[in-house]
Amino acid sequence: MSRLLIAALLALATVSVTRPSDAGTALPGEIGGPIPTVGVVKSVTPWPAPPPPAPKATAVVPNMPVMYRDPATGRILSIENQLPPAEFDHLFAGNVDIVRIPTVEQTGAECGYGRPVLGCTRRPGTGYVAADRCIILVASDKALAPYHMSFEIVLRHEMGHCNGWDAQHTGARTYYPDSQANGDAKK
Numbered sequence: 001m002s003r004l005l006i007a008a009l010l011a012l013a014t015v016s017v018t019r020p021s022d023a024g025t026a027l028p029g030e031i032g033g034p035i036p037t038v039g040v041v042k043s044v045t046p047w048p049a050p051p052p053p054a055p056k057a058t059a060v061v062p063n064m065p066v067m068y069r070d071p072a073t074g075r076i077l078s079i080e081n082q083l084p085p086a087e088f089d090h091l092f093a094g095n096v097d098i099v100r101i102p103t104v105e106q107t108g109a110e111c112g113y114g115r116p117v118l119g120c121t122r123r124p125g126t127g128y129v130a131a132d133r134c135i136i137l138v139a140s141d142k143a144l145a146p147y148h149m150s151f152e153i154v155l156r157h158e159m160g161h162c163n164g165w166d167a168q169h170t171g172a173r174t175y176y177p178d179s180q181a182n183g184d185a186k187k
Contacts, residue, residue, distance in 0.1 A: 081172035082153055084160025092162040094124060094132035098155070100140050104147075107139040118144060119154045121161035134162035 066080045083089060101107040104116035111120035122135035129135060136158040138144075141151055153175055161167070 079149070079153070079175045079177075081169055082149075082157055082175040083173040084157065084163070084165040084169075085171035085173065088160040088163040088165040089156065090159075090163060092124075092134050092159055094134060096159070096162065097133065097135045099135065099137045101137055101143075102140050103143045104139045107137055107143070110137055118147060118149055119158045121158045123161060134159075136162065 068078045068080075099110075101110055104118060107119060108115045108117040111117055113120070117139075119136065119138040122129045122137075124134050125131040136155065138151060138154050138158065144151065144154065165171075
């Protein structure tokens with residue numbers, strides 16, 4: 001049987017193709033030859049659709065800071081709109097009272113928001129606060145922990161309000177934990 005198989009392979013190897021009578025015409029498949037037609041393609045399968053964009057990071061509680069994490073490590077890369085503009089990012093010149101509150105819910109209630117918040121400011125010269133005094137209310141470290149926020153960043157944010165930064169957070173800067181400038185280098 002193996003001799004029969006070898007003989008068949010040798011027979012195939014010795015088959016030759018005869019060119020048409022006009023030697024200047026290339027055969028199908030040769031360079032310069034006609035392109036063989038297999039059939040008409042009526043529909044083309046498009047490339048697979050690109051994956052949808054990753055959903056934007058969202059806070060655990062509405063109206064809380066939006067964070068972006070490294071998907072591989074879980075490390076926080078940035079926290080949006082937490083730092084005041086440079087012109088308001090300094091210590092308040094007057095007296096500052098800092099009040100720590102046990103929970104974000106209680107902080108929101110104390111601040112008059114009716115929703116959880118990390119902190120708020122009673123601004124100088126408004127209501128019952130003197131022009132040379134600012135009152136900052138900040139949730140406890142335990143309450144801030146689930147939001148991956150530090151007391152220092154919340155204080156810096158609220159201190160900006162003491163210095164005149166508006167409640168709409170105009171010009172807010174994103175906080176980058178790994179930045180040597182603590183948020184000042186990137187915008």
